[in-house]
Amino acid sequence: MSLDIRSLRYFVAVAEELNISKAAERLHISQPPLSLQIQRLEEELGFQLMQRHKRGVTLTHAGQALAQEAKAVMSRMVQAVDTVQQIGRGELGRLQIGIIGSAMWGDFPGLIQRFTQSYPEVVWGLQELNPSAQISALEDKRIDIGFWRSVDTKAPHFDTVLVSKEEVQVAVCHDHPLCQKPRLLLSDLASENFLSMHTAYSDFAAHLNRCCLKQGFEPHIFQHANEPQTLLAMVSAGMGITLLPESLAKIKWPKVKFLRIHKDAPSADLHLFYRKDEQSPVVNKFVQMIKRR
Secondary structure, eight states: OOOOHHHHHHHHHHHHHSOHHHHHHHHTSOHHHHHHHHHHHHHHHTSOOEEEETTEEEEOHHHHHHHHHHHHHHHHHHHHHHHHHHHHTTSSEEEEEEEOGGGGGTTHHHHHHHHHHHOTTEEEEEEEOOHHHHHHHHHTTSOSEEEEEOSSOOOTTEEEEEEEOOBEEEEEETTOGGGGOSSBOGGGGTTSEEEEEOTTTOHHHHHHHHHHHHTTOOOEEEEEESSHHHHHHHHHTTSOBEEEEGGGGGGOOTTEEEEEBOSSOOBOOEEEEEETTOOOHHHHHHHHHHHTO
């Protein structure tokens, strides 16, 4: 036995109109082919679906049951097609995002809010990972896109989009002598006690260390920390200075002041990374949103 959608659609039209002529008009076909289609359907099922009379038709009990089931099947079919089309357009699906913690103080929250407003049916999740872990997660397809500060990352099998341009600034205690300098240079920090993320775990910290070396000095790392907030707490206590992306000034830690570096400031630009062979419509929608900014 084989029932196709066309046969069910024809039968539902007759069942709703209770008149073959009106159903044929509604379906934009002539009456004889419609009558023949209903007759073939009855023959294939092995029982009568409707009783014909001069003014129209009435459904048998079997016909009433089939009409109800056929409407449900067609409704599910319409829903399935709509779902597939939404997925194909990138309006429905899942998006796993890798991100570094410091990005949450920049443009990222506004971007994800904008994406959610445009595509409310997309379910997304965040995983806070350092760049090395994000690279592995992208390669293993555990995340779909990644956000980190592109410093010296070698990732030829990824495409990248600039999200926001940022400079590194110096965070100092509010009464530090550096606050009196009219034009602060990176080389002015040569004699300072540095507070830094662990270079073994932070590509960005390693990048800052290399920037200092290019300016002729190796930073004296007084203390390490795992989180920028910890660095700011130590700066507030007068333990030293630290280099951080300018967007982290939004944290507004008590007694901490951010100072701009006037020449050769290290870059802290945030980039989006995704696989070059990525075929997900959802990922494509997110990338296009970033590119249109």
